[in-house]
Amino acid sequence: MATVQQWTGEEAHALRRALRMSVRAYADHLGVAERTVANWDKHRAAIEPRPDTQAILDTALARADAVTQTRFVQFLAQGPLERRPSTTLAATIPDHETWTEDLERIVVCLDRQDFAFAATLLERWLGHAQPHDLDPRGLYLYGRSLVLSGDLRRLQGTLQDLMTAKRLYCDAYDVFTELGIPRRAAQIELSLAVVAEMAGRLTPAATRYQQLAGDKRLSPADRTRALLWIGTALAKDGRNEFAIEVMQQAAERFEDLNEPEDWANAQQKLALAHRGAGDLSRALAYIDTARSNGRFETPLQRVQIETAHGHILLTDxxxxxxxxxMLDRASDIAAHYGLKHQLRSIKTVRNSKEYT
Structure with missing residues (x-):
């Protein structure tokens, strides 16, 4: 979920654009004067709403649907129009709008693991766009398309997919570095560390996670995810006691940040780390906590929680x-949605010497 630490007129204006509201409709939506909204639009980062209005904006953002929140984040990442370098406009405004809408559809498709439709939408743009012909907004959309294409490959998860994802992420990193968007660049570095972990390069992945856990370019939530993933890499490497300490720190931070889904995910990972450390009672307690508090609405989330729970139950x-x-159910879901990395993980669990 998108969050804002300190609202200025810039963020307030971006939220209005994301909600696709007029000045009047937005003022009515928030319960503020039209003049207030007009001032945000005019002064942008030079003005800060009052504390009570900050809370109103927090609520409006939190209640916005996922598509609106995605638009909000994209508008902020693009930066103010007046600060963008001028260039020849090779892509038209309608193309930008259509491209943005397609990216929103792709995000939803990836969340639902509808890889075929996501790939079709991505090919529509990546198959025809020429980066050197794009204006800054078009180049930003191109970079986002590369990232989502990398996410698609990473979610499918064969070794070839991971190699392709790495290439796509590196290309996107170059785009966002050129555009001067350090937060996006840092997020890609985090994704590259995930790819390294999935490919079995656990020590380099843990080292990179550790560096990114303190990287101020990332949001507090992203830094905490990096911290959690240090523990994931350590647990996979058999260093469960150390992993538990790190994961517990991450879980506490997620609680402080009010990130319930990430907190539930941390409980799931703690369950597996306690299983690896030989403490089945705690492992079962943590997996029960995760199941009780997580939403697990997407196929990937269901496969992950079923696989983790099944792994723990197999131990006794x-x-x-x-x-x-339980692993049979997880395998069926993974096969149906083309989650090849998860299928490989389930096979690894089944073939463990512990259970043969």
Whole structure:
């Protein structure tokens, strides 16, 4: 969920654009005067709403749907129009709008693991756009398309997919570096570390996560995700006691940041780390906490929680058959949605020497 630490007229204006409201409609939506909204639009970053209005804006953003929040983040990342370098406009405004709408559809498709439709939409733009012909906004959209194409490959997760994802992320990194958007560049560095972890390069991944966990270019939530993923890499490497300490720190930070989904995800990872450390009672307690507090609405989320729970149940002879049944369900979902990395993980769990 998108959040703002300190609202200025810039963020307030971006939210109005994301909501696609007129000045009057936006003022009515927030319960403020039209003149207030007009001042935000005029003065942008030079003006800060009053504390009570900051809270109103927080609420409006929190209640916005996922598509609106995605638009809001994109508008902020693009920066104020007057600060962007001038160049020949090779892409028209209608093209920009259509491209932006397609990116929003792609985000939803990836969330639902509808990879075929996401790939079709991405090809519509990446197959025809020439980066050197694009204006700054078009180049930004091109960079976002590269990132989403990398996400698509990473989610599918074969070794070839991971190699392609790495290339796409590196190309996107160059785009956002050229545009001078350090937050986007840092997010790509985080994605590259995830690719390294998925490819089995655990020590380099953990080292990179550790660096990014303190990187001020990232939001507090992203820095905390990096911290959590240090623990994930350590646990995969068999260093479960250290992993638990790091994951616990991340879980506490997610609680402080009011990020319930990330907090539930941390409980799931803590469950697996405690299983690896040989403490099944705590592992079961943490996985129950994760299941009770997480939403697990997407196929990937369901596969991950079922795989984690099944792995824990497999560890005890008394619950082994239940664990196999749970892994069967996870495998069926992963196969149906083309989650090849998850299928490989399930196979690895089943073939572990612990259970053979």
């Amino acid at each position: 002879l008394a619950t082994r058959s239940e664990g196999h049944a």
